[in-house]
Amino acid sequence: MSTVSTLRPFRAFPSEALYGNVRVPGDKSMSHRALLLSALAIGESRIEGLLEGEDVLCTAAALRACGVPAERQSDGSWQVLGRGVGGLKEPSEILDLGNSGTSARLLMGVLAGQPIRAFMTGDASLNRRPMRRVSEPLSRMGVTLALRGDRFLPLLLEGPERLLPITYEMPVASAQVKSAVLLAGLAAPGSSGVIETQATRDHSERMLRYLGATVTDEAAEGGGREIRVVGERELKAKDLTVMADPSSAAFPVAAAALLPGSELQLPAIGINPLRTGLYGCLAEMGAEIAFANPREQSGEPVADLTVKGGRLKGIEVLAERAPSMIDEYPILAVAAACAEGRSVMRGLGELRVKESDRLTAVAEGLAANGVTVAIEGDDLIVEGCGGRVPGGGLVATHRDHRIAMSFLVLGLAAEQAVTVDDVTFVDTSFPGFAALVTGLGAKIEAAS
Ligand code: S3P
Numbered sequence: 001m002s003t004v005s006t007l008r009p010f011r012a013f014p015s016e017a018l019y020g021n022v023r024v025p026g027d028k029s030m031s032h033r034a035l036l037l038s039a040l041a042i043g044e045s046r047i048e049g050l051l052e053g054e055d056v057l058c059t060a061a062a063l064r065a066c067g068v069p070a071e072r073q074s075d076g077s078w079q080v081l082g083r084g085v086g087g088l089k090e091p092s093e094i095l096d097l098g099n100s101g102t103s104a105r106l107l108m109g110v111l112a113g114q115p116i117r118a119f120m121t122g123d124a125s126l127n128r129r130p131m132r133r134v135s136e137p138l139s140r141m142g143v144t145l146a147l148r149g150d151r152f153l154p155l156l157l158e159g160p161e162r163l164l165p166i167t168y169e170m171p172v173a174s175a176q177v178k179s180a181v182l183l184a185g186l187a188a189p190g191s192s193g194v195i196e197t198q199a200t201r202d203h204s205e206r207m208l209r210y211l212g213a214t215v216t217d218e219a220a221e222g223g224g225r226e227i228r229v230v231g232e233r234e235l236k237a238k239d240l241t242v243m244a245d246p247s248s249a250a251f252p253v254a255a256a257a258l259l260p261g262s263e264l265q266l267p268a269i270g271i272n273p274l275r276t277g278l279y280g281c282l283a284e285m286g287a288e289i290a291f292a293n294p295r296e297q298s299g300e301p302v303a304d305l306t307v308k309g310g311r312l313k314g315i316e317v318l319a320e321r322a323p324s325m326i327d328e329y330p331i332l333a334v335a336a337a338c339a340e341g342r343s344v345m346r347g348l349g350e351l352r353v354k355e356s357d358r359l360t361a362v363a364e365g366l367a368a369n370g371v372t373v374a375i376e377g378d379d380l381i382v383e384g385c386g387g388r389v390p391g392g393g394l395v396a397t398h399r400d401h402r403i404a405m406s407f408l409v410l411g412l413a414a415e416q417a418v419t420v421d422d423v424t425f426v427d428t429s430f431p432g433f434a435a436l437v438t439g440l441g442a443k444i445e446a447a448s
Contacts, residue, residue, distance in 0.1 A: 007422040010404070010434065011447035012411025014388070017261035017309060018440040024249045026051035026242035027270050028429050029175070029203050030300065032059050032102045034240045036110050037207050038080035039068040039088070040186060043237030047078040050242055055100035055428045062107055065091040066118070082237045085186045090116035094154070097122045099355060099399065099428050102176055104153060105134045106204075109180030112143045113187025114159045121154035125355050125399045131155060134180045137168040141184055141192070163188040165231060167195065172350065173323045175200040178227065182208065182215070185229045193228030195220045200323045201274045202227075203300070210299035211235040240298045243270035247327045248430045250278050251405045252437055253307045254331045257287035258338045258413040262309030264440065268302045277317075277325025279305075281332055285312040285339055312339035314384050319347020326350060329380070330406035333362045337371040338413045339384035349378040355425070356398035365407050368393030369418055392416035401425040405433055412442050419447050 031051040036059065038045035050056065052072070060070045060078075067089030069081040083089075088111070095118055097103040104122060108131075111118050121127065131152055135145040144158040165188040168181050178194045182204050185192025193216075205215045205227060214230040249269050256262035270276075271291055283289050288310060291303035312335060317325075325332070329351055336343035351358040359375055366373040370390030372383035391414025395407040404420045411418030426433050434444045 008424050009419055009421050009447040010408060010423045011417050011419045011445060012408040013417045013443040014391070014414055015259060015412040015442045017259050018252070018256045018442060019263055020440045021265040021267070022252065022436055022440065023267055024244045024252070024436070025053065025430060025432070027245040028053065028055060028247065029102065029201060030207070030242045030270070031056040032106055033203050033207050034242055035059050035063060035070055035080060036106055036183065037211055037235060038082050038237060038240070039063045039070065040085050040110065041082035041211055041235035041237040042084045043082055045080045045082060045237040046239045047080065048239070048241040050078045051245065051429070053427060053429045053431055054098055055103060058096070058098040058100045059103040059107065062095045062097065062103065065093055065095055084234065085113055088114045088116065091118050094119040094121055097126060099123050099125055099425060101126060101129055101355070104131070105176040106179050106183060108134050108138060108157060109183030111157050112138045112141060112159050112184035113163060115161050117156065117158045119154060119156050123399070127153045130353055133172055133174060133177050137166060137177065137181050138184055140164070140166050140168070141188060143184070165190040165192040167193055167226070169195045173198040173200050175204070179204040182227070182229045185231050186213070186235070188231040191228045191230045193226055195224050195226050197224040198320065198323050199225060199274055201272065203272070206299040211238055243297050243300050243302045244268045246270045246275045249305065250328050250331050251409055251430070251433065252440060253289070253305065254282065254335050255409045255412050255437065255442065256307045256309050257282050257312065258335060259309045260311065262307070264307050266305045268297065269305045271301050271303045274324050277321045278328035278332055281315055281317055281325065282335060285315050285335065286310060287312060314339045314341035314343040316343070317345045322347050322350065327402060330358055330362050330402050331409060333366060333380060333382055334406045334410045336382040336384055337366055337389050337410065338387065340386040341384050343382045343384060345380045347378055348380055354400070356400035356403060358400065358403065361396065361398050361400060361403045362406070365393070365395040365403065368395055369410060369414060388413055388415045390415055391418045393418055395420045397422050397425070399425050401428045401430065405430065408444055
């Protein structure tokens with residue numbers, strides 16, 4: 001999984017309205033957590049709707065290497081035989097987390113609570129992403145960590161016999177850091193937690209509670225929220241259903257919003273308010289988006305989404321909104337490029353350390369397709385074309401699934417076809433993306 005030698009370029013052609021009722025794959029964040037928390041629970045779990053993208057398969061493979069059976073069943077569900085907190089085995093192989101930051105960072109938290117040694121690595125993109133943000137709190141809990149250059153994978157992690165509980169003030173708004181501390185905290189005496197000044201996705205907290213853990217979320221003394229988990233308690237295995245991924249739905253939804261006359265229905269989309277920032281933005285831009293039949297699925301709110309196409313206008317998105325749509329800025333920038341007027345997206349520093357430097361990749365991709373765009377500090381400014389963008393460009397995806405999908409959507413709403421240099425990494429989060437969008441009436445195909 002770490003070496004990919006051949007590029008798979010794809011091209012998206014100007015398309016008319018999209019129609020259909022489609023289910024997008026399971027939520028990536030929830031799928032990782034379903035596997036990891038089921039592994040830490042006692043007993044057998046059945047997981048429905050697990051995302052079978054490469055990132056999640058990396059988490060499953062790492063768990064198997066640590067002695068946790070985690071297998072797909074013939075009916076498409078997944079079965080995990082939980083070993084309990086502290087019950088994982090020392091892996092005899094290097095854990096390769098491929099392109100997946102969530103696998104690497106959450107697994108660091110899980111392994112912190114096992115008195116074992118593990119080596120972890122990833123692909124060229126993951127091995128460039130910052131890991132100090134997780135190793136820092138874990139070393140305060142007593143974990144021994146050796147990172148390449150003190151910051152990066154590959155790393156060696158050695159869990160202590162007994163972890164120390166901590167309260168960690170998070171310097172970055174990151175659900176992965178929060179989750180790593182909470183997962184490690186399951187093995188520590190007393191309670192452990194984080195203080196976050198900006199709320200980040202709370203899927204770990206919700207699933208921990210669902211499996212019987214005690215998780216508290218209170219106002220912190222100096223401001224922000226303090227989120228804690230009580231350690232040394234058993235988690236009880238329970239069946240889980242994974243919601244459809246709102247971050248994956250974002251691509252067909254934005255495409256439909258940009259193509260007048262479109263109408264799509266997407267069932268059981270996760271509507272956790274810490275994930276739906278993009279939908280609020282699209283609605284403010286004038287898109288017709290409605291959620292019906294709200295309900296709960298394994299501790300997460302879901303609803304059936306309908307979107308209709310029309311004309312969009314530019315928007316200003318303040319930095320406070322970033323955690324609720326951190327993965328959606330590339331597709332929002334594409335929508336902004338087709339909107340009427342200027343859009344300004346503020347406080348996007350974290351985009352520089354995602355699967356690629358997304359801030360630069362988005363700006364370069366838009367410029368290559370005739371859109372006027374600028375980066376000022378951590379802000380992105382896009383001058384909307386008020387309809388179809390010129391297009392005709394070649395976009396460098398930098399091994400980044402969301403850059404690839406965003407610019408394929410741009411091609412649908414362009415005057416001339418848009419080519420992306422590689423769609424290999426789309427499979428990390430959205431296997432079947434091109435077929436799904438094609439089935440709605442879009443024209444996307446392999447390019448030479
Ligand atoms: C994720 C958190 C976010 C997000 C990533 C998934 C998670 O990362 O970008 O795709 O599942 O916790 P950060 O925690 O780095 O913001």
